[in-house]
Amino acid sequence: MELNKLENQTLPSITSSADGRKWWANFEFYPDVVTNRKSIFRGLMYSGENYYSQTECAVKFGEPDVNEEELIKYVEGIREIHRLAGLFNATQKGVKITVLLPCVAVMDKVAPFYNRVFRMMQKNYTRIIADDDCILLEEWVQGHYVPFVDPEGNPNSVCPDVVHQFAHFCHHETKGQLVVTNLQGIEKDNGIILSSPVVHSVERKYGQRDKGMTGMATFFERFNNACSEGCKQYLSNKDIAYPSYPPSVHSTEKEAQLIANNTIKISEPPSYSASEAQNVQNSPPPPYDETPASSISPPNQTYFHPFNTRTNKEIQII
Template sequence: MGLLNWKHSSTYPTTPHRHRVAILDNSGSDVSKEKGTLIFKGQLYGTLGTGDIVAVNIPLSKTCPHKNAWHSNLKRYKQLHRVIESMCAEYKNEIFPISTCSSMVAPMKRATTWLMKTLGRDVREGEMVFIEEVFGKESVFVDSVGRSRKDCRALDELIHFSFHESRGERVLCGLRGAVGANGVFHLTEPTVHSVSRTYGDTDRGVDGINRVLKEHKCTDKCRNWRALPVDDVLERCVPTAPPLHESFPNPESSSPSHIFPPQSLSSTHSHPPPYDAVNDVIADLPPSYSELFPCGRQ
């Protein structure tokens, strides 16, 4: 018996790909607190992807009669996809080990008694549900405040690059999904914090951005991108720079490099020796001892 003859909850075809989804009743469900949904196991049919497993998100407490109800979810996916595409260009000849799952919105065609009992409410025909591609058991790699649960340089770089690419306007976090057999991270819907706070209820604005950046640990690639605005993070973004206190001489040191008194550094009347930018040397060498004291030692 094929999928088309099952008595299952299902969706109408979606455009342009004409996907249809059968929600596999009695297969269990998971709660997504961030989305306020129950997530059911579904299966594609009637398309080239027939048989592929997907996750079907249905709201717990309200109906979604319009596609706009899932606008923020689709917008977060779109932002993730765009940043990953730009990141691949940054890697050039290297393989960037991160991809994004596909997502779509589809209207419900029918719902079984089991589905409505599990949700605790009626599900009407035409109600919009949110469908995500599945690559395996989902894990959280980076939480919504930037704390990493998976040691992966590429994920750290993706977070910093999202801040750089948006000119400091947005940052990705809440990275979760599955790791494929080839070691590639397949990411599902992320959390996006933005200055404009236009990425849904999980968008914490500037406070969210700052919290994520405080948790971020830069790699060598991060030094090529926009510096982070938090002082303690900024030091980690330039690991080769010496600490600030080591960049200035110690007045109490007896080293020959500290012959000049500290006040001469701020004097408006002192002039350093002329600098030859071509040869990178001091053009006029300082006078010798005999030139300074022609009569010799006293």
């Protein structure tokens, strides 16, 4: 890759790459990709003072209000998906999944006149780069990136079966604690390389893009309409541990029908005085427990998924 005008520079990264090293980068004057959410520059990154470690990289600038702490949380989510990819690949005989793990770094130097000159040339580009901006450094992989799964969990019509399986594997392997979306990447050398995944978790601990249980519910609603045969092994909820369920969640269609016919009455929520209501409002949320779904299933061992009320008699295709 031929690079010119490497006048922008970062400090050594705050987080480490998959092999434990920290990196700093020089990168070009002009961005290679500009979207509503981010700008991507091409550059070269180095580990410490070892110039033989020179590696082509992508330098990613996100929204200006995303701070260092939020970026670190986001990268920790990707680190978990990177770990899960290794476990998933151990079960595969064919196509392997590679998840690129970025490093969080802070800008050190900005090219002179960059903000003024480039913004004058590109009228739609409003991103100002500051000396203390937080960015992501990621290995540059040449190729055409395809959005296999969008951030909401909608799969592309060309989404490979192995990506479907991997997404379900992540949820199953973590016992229901997270789902992964925004699976975009390239197919290369009998493998799929994924970049910039978004993680939604029960504890909502992976940054601003982690939408918690709401994001997980949206994923299941939209993602599971085109599952392959290979997904079935990861769709059982037998060993999944979720937060405690409210009593109004019904595990069988029969119960739902009885309620619809007013055969079973749903108890009305309790009424509170003004002072009691204030206490309830100020109380912390209930803790998440580790109770597996199997322990609260009806006697016939019919498992249910927390995001729908359909019966799971064998393996629920959701």
